[in-house]
Amino acid sequence: MKGYLWQAVANEPHPTRLHQWENVAIDAVGNVIEFWGFKRNQGRVWALLYLRDVALTAAEIEKELELSKGGVSMLLRDLERWAVVLRVRTPGDSAWRYKAETDLLHMARRVIEEREFSFIARIRADLEEARKLAIAEGHVSRAQIARLTKMETLAEATEKALKLFLKTSRLDVGGMFDVFKGDQGE
Template identity: 35%
Template sequence: MSSSTDIHRQAELLAADAIGDVIEHWGFRRVLGRIWTVLFIAGGALSAAEIGERLQVSSGAMSMSLTELQRWGVVRRVWKPGERKEFFEAETDFWKMISKVFAERERLIADSVRERLERASALLEGLPPTDATRFSLDRVERLLSFVIVAQTALDGFIKSRTVDFSRFGDLVRFPIRAVRSRRGA
């Protein structure tokens, strides 16, 4: 029969793999989620060697991954009195971590998408008003309205770390009116 330590490690790896999959789905390297999870579950600081041993990750990969995790603010370096090696601990505030990623990464993507849709709309507005042009312009403006709603929700989340879905109806109607009034429709 397995010892409680073995079962604990098995549960830790199962959780690390699950979060690694989620993190990978978000476009990050899977190992980042696995390392963060081990630190989160540990509840205290671990050395890079301890984390690497638990996850079977090389010291080079650990070093690069811990640097990246620190840059994102989801892991921090801590020192233990009397110890020469560095230790690391996980950020435990989920909203803080997610809002940082949203602010630094998703916001840039949303801004880029909005800017390109606005350019597409302007190009279509410059064409003769045929049925095909009006149809395409309407569709591009619907996409633009959706992006404006998403940006508004994202900005609200980043600032408040909460999302209030009760006003989404207003958020959807306002950008559509704003886009249509801009083109005089």
């Protein structure tokens, strides 16, 4: 919602070297990526690097997207860990430069696998424990135990759906891989 302010401000204090179209596109990607459960700014950084198609330094990213030094450092670390951004050292320069890998969905899959699945596993464990506690408790009706069991089905179903989702994004959407490849030269 604040995003609209900039129109009213004639002379921004930060010159905002970003073109308007870049800004719109970068924010849009930020939104998609946030939808997928990541930080908005992770998507924005990736989008900037992808759009520019040049390796930028952290300082440049910081200036273009108006983020803090510390923030950029952390964002880049995440993106690098998920292998959607590459850290490259240019000969003449003392600073690292960062470059977009083209496979953004890689990120989604990686994180869903490492983070979401363990989360669901934990929930399933909790439900199992609840059932054990209920049984130990005595005087818990059989129907109630049955309902607990059915709740476990809910967690299992969630896990199954997640797996299918991943597989889907790999096969159906999989074309994306290639879509993002081979567009380097002008």
